[in-house]
Structure formats: structure tokens, C-alpha cells
Amino acid sequence: LKMPDFQRPAGDYDSWYIRSTTNGQYLRGFSSWEEVDGALIRYLITRPLHFLGLVDLASPDKDAAPVAFRWSRWATSLLKDQVPGIKEPVPGKIHLFNTGLITIPRAASRTARYQIARFCDWEERKGDDFRYRISPAGFQQASKQGLSPAQIIPLLHKFAENPLPPGILQAIEHWEKAGTTTHIQTAILLRLETAEAMEKLQRTRAARYIVEVITPTTCLIKPGSQGFIRDTLAELGYLMDIKVDV
Numbered sequence: 001l002k003m004p005d006f007q008r009p010a011g012d013y014d015s016w017y018i019r020s021t022t023n024g025q026y027l028r029g030f031s032s033w034e035e036v037d038g039a040l041i042r043y044l045i046t047r048p049l050h051f052l053g054l055v056d057l058a059s060p061d062k063d064a065a066p067v068a069f070r071w072s073r074w075a076t077s078l079l080k081d082q083v084p085g086i087k088e089p090v091p092g093k094i095h096l097f098n099t100g101l102i103t104i105p106r107a108a109s110r111t112a113r114y115q116i117a118r119f120c121d122w123e124e125r126k127g128d129d130f131r132y133r134i135s136p137a138g139f140q141q142a143s144k145q146g147l148s149p150a151q152i153i154p155l156l157h158k159f160a161e162n163p164l165p166p167g168i169l170q171a172i173e174h175w176e177k178a179g180t181t182t183h184i185q186t187a188i189l190l191r192l193e194t195a196e197a198m199e200k201l202q203r204t205r206a207a208r209y210i211v212e213v214i215t216p217t218t219c220l221i222k223p224g225s226q227g228f229i230r231d232t233l234a235e236l237g238y239l240m241d242i243k244v245d246v
């Protein structure tokens with residue numbers, strides 16, 4: 001170093017009261033240069049100068065402290081108060097599938113991702129793609145924010161690489177008018193041999209456990225009611241076999 005006394009007027013290394021955080025000893029004299037002045041230089045290089053893009057750092061391992069540095073390729077422009085020649089990344093394309101899945105690459109417009117995410121369910125990040133899905137839950141959340149589900153249509157026309165699939169367009173417009181009309185649920189199905197058995201069951205106290213009659217011999221029953229319905233059917237002269245499909 002050509003100027004080791006850069007922060008010490010007249011080379012005075014004894015007037016500062018600086019203690020070592022390791023042993024509490026006062027760091028005086030030129031022998032403490034590495035722990036005081038050197039530490040400051042190291043800090044300036046590895047923190048502010050590096051964070052500002054002026055220097056590149058190197059270390060022997062990923063988690064090891066830097067042991068070398070150099071001027072960055074932007075340094076010349078930055079030191080002259082000029083904008084460095086940074087190549088703008090190519091914006092990623094948003095893709096909409098006919099299943100309602102939307103993939104948004106990391107390089108896509110953040111504005112587009114934010115706006116589309118307000119109408120959709122978050123699924124996962126796969127590689128550099130963020131995955132969302134058009135769903136009733138997403139539309140309900142959008143409605144709570146004062147948004148109309150139909151507002152996602154111009155967003156998809158604007159930002160999606162591919163045309164809006166007709167089925168998805170129809171589903172969005174249908175939900176806008178009627179809400180959710182299709183459901184998937186876990187239910188217990190009761191099948192009887194005859195419609196007569198179903199009619200008899202409906203005239204007993206077990207009728208309150210019947211959720212919905214699907215066909216003359218088939219109905220949905222409430223979870224946990226299998227035992228009561230089995231006993232009731234036995235009293236009516238019908239034996240019931242309980243099967244669990246895995």
C-alpha cells in the first residue's frame with residue numbers, strides 16, 4: 001500500500017482508543033494496522049464498492065470470505081457518472097393452458113404477474129416458472145378486493161403469448177354470471193337393491209341422514225351415519241355391507 005497513513009494525520013497510530021472485539025486489548029501502533037485501517041479497507045471493498053457494482057469479488061469456496069477483487073466491467077462507466085451498458089433481459093412470455101393453468105416466467109413483467117395473481121390460485125414454482133390456476137377460489141378472492149373476474153380477460157389478451165382458449169373464456173364468463181355450479185366433494189354412497197327399499201328407508205328416522213337421492217336405488221348419506229342406517233335397514237329386513245374404497 002503506497003499510503004498506509006491515509007487516515008492517520010502525521011502517522012499518528014497512538015492517539016485513537018480502539019479495542020479489539022476478540023481480546024479487549026487496545027489497538028495501537030503501526031503493528032495494529034491490519035486490524036484497524038486494513039479492516040476498514042476490506043469493508044469498503046467487500047461491502048459498499050461491491051454492492052454499488054464497482055468491484056467483483058472472488059473466494060475459494062461458496063461460503064468462504066472474499067480473498068481477491070477486481071474492477072467490474074461497469075466500473076469505468078460508473079466512475080464517470082455514466083450509465084453502464086447493461087443488456088436488458090428479454091421479457092419472458094406468459095403461457096395460458098386450456099386447463100386453466102398459467103405459467104409466468106421469472107423474467108416476465110412484474111406488473112403482469114401481480115395483476116394476474118390477484119385473480120388466480122397460487123400453485124407452485126417450477127424452475128423459473130411461477131404457476132397459477134384460474135379457479136373459483138381465486139375469483140372469490142378477487143371479488144373481495146372489489147375486482148370483477150371478467151377483468152382478467154383483457155389482462156390475458158395483453159400479456160399471454162397464446163390466444164385465450166375458448167373453454168377458459170366461456171368458463172370465466174359463466175362464473176361471472178352464475179358463480180360456481182360445479183363441485184367436487186367426498187361423499188358416502190349408499191346403494192340399495194330395490195327402489196322399494198329406498199322408499200322404506202326414507203320413511204324412517206334414518207331419512208335425516210340422507211343428503212341427496214341420486215337414483216331410485218342410490219343416495220348420498222352423511223359421514224358417520226353408516227352404522228345407524230345399517231341397523232335401520234336390518235330392522236326393515238335388509239342387510240347392508242359396508243365397503244371402503246381406497
